[in-house]
Amino acid sequence: MNDFIYLSDLFGTIVFAISGALAAGRLRMDPFGVLVLAGVTAVGGGTVRDAVLGATPVFWITDTTYVWLICLTAAAMMLLVRCPRKLSGRWFQVADAFGLAVFTVIGAQKALSYGAEPVIAVMMGTMTGVLGGLIRDVLCREVPLVLRTEIYATACIVGGIVYTGCLSLELAQIPAMVLAMIATLTLRLVAIFYHLSLPAFALDSDNKR
Amino acid sequence: MNDFIYLSDLFGTIVFAISGALAAGRLRMDPFGVLVLAGVTAVGGGTVRDAVLGATPVFWITDTTYVWLICLTAAAMMLLVRCPRKLSGRWFQVADAFGLAVFTVIGAQKALSYGAEPVIAVMMGTMTGVLGGLIRDVLCREVPLVLRTEIYATACIVGGIVYTGCLSLELAQIPAMVLAMIATLTLRLVAIFYHLSLPAFALDSDNKR
């Protein structure tokens, strides 16, 4: 993998691990809980992607850098952070958007390298980006936020389409990755700063009317 | 795979996707949430089955028909459905029972084709039938219905036993599949129309008495 992409991936791993650790802190979990939430948020999506693709052992077993980064991040959070508000401001959302973008293109690329069709690559990119956060929310007993609000997964889908589209137009891999990352990042940042959401699909529950 | 079985499988996929989309609509999810709930309900069971069998890449990566069907179903639901009551009546339960029956025999057959023993085939058939709905319920933050009421999973177990039993009596694959589907479907329909349930295993919580 290209160095820039690899370093971006590690950066995204740290950001996602922080978001998991913050969720654990809100529920007053013990150190193991913090570690688990940091871990599933950071590598949960990629793990399921690799398991369904048959890319086993999954990526963090082959390259233990991810596991060490998650442990260090969780430890640093517990030792250093007392006031989570500093970490949940705008700049953290921007970092999260960057992580989302890089996870998306890496996931899509991995699917393609296993011979999957473009529609599957888009799906796998989206899964890599959002599934970790979704499992985090399930463990915290919340209806996953990503299923309900904001343009989050949509940014991944668009990024995946841009990536597979660029490749089918015979663009080289790295420029296609960078373009797709820019697309995901831009869409996500616009959604954050203008509070954009897609309209909800709201059905009355069956009991009413 | 036999044409009738394959078409039944696609029909079951659509029915299960509808049930996922309805659950998403009740929680007022956005379009991505509708897609995810439709998807996990429709192919969640088969995905876990393939992952534990080692049948990777899993079936919907190899044959993208399933993914397209789910996308179309989710889109159609969001565009067309405003009154879910029409979709949750008796005829929908019958369609769901048919989907359950075909998923069960396909799951059992896949396990056997990977060399699993009959007991595992029964399990895998049941898993294919019920696990998608179970994950849907977890994502909707409900204790999964299938664990608590009605003869639903039980119909899958009986269907799986009929299927493996017929094969061990040297019946050919297609007649055995049809017989097992009829068994599952009949049992499930009887349970629906007569409101049959198995007795619950009810323990007092430890605090009481």
Add this chain to the structure above:
Amino acid sequence: MNDFIYLSDLFGTIVFAISGALAAGRLRMDPFGVLVLAGVTAVGGGTVRDAVLGATPVFWITDTTYVWLICLTAAAMMLLVRCPRKLSGRWFQVADAFGLAVFTVIGAQKALSYGAEPVIAVMMGTMTGVLGGLIRDVLCREVPLVLRTEIYATACIVGGIVYTGCLSLELAQIPAMVLAMIATLTLRLVAIFYHLSLPAFALDSDNKR
């Protein structure tokens, strides 16, 4: 696998299945729910471990003893148990601690046999020990206990470190396993009898202060 380790594994499977069946009984599930909760608690951790390692078909597909044991345990619980208090006393916690210890060393050993590094082996041992109970809690719609209280996962982590440490000191496999089991068991029992917990990582929720 060594006979003592294999029998311990089967014993741990039964104990974990009982704990799943008890949780099902508290939620008044039907027989299928009892079976599912018993099953995921007993083999959920090892299943995910095998799926991410690529050790497929997973262990209980190859050796159906586990599945039969779970079915028998679930059936016995429903037929015999009416008063769960007798099963949730101290001696049951000791049996659970023993199951935890054996699952940990077996999980760590399996990871090593697939060429994983020691840090991954420690993780896989812990996953084998605690993930089943964690999935059980998610299905019962609880924030998993293991993420919040007591020295439970910590005992697995220590056991995994002892095991990989002993191996790196060129100890033979069986003595290393026994030492690691003793470490896990001792730490867990001390935690049970002295009510030890690790300090929680508690963040104020973002809305407050």
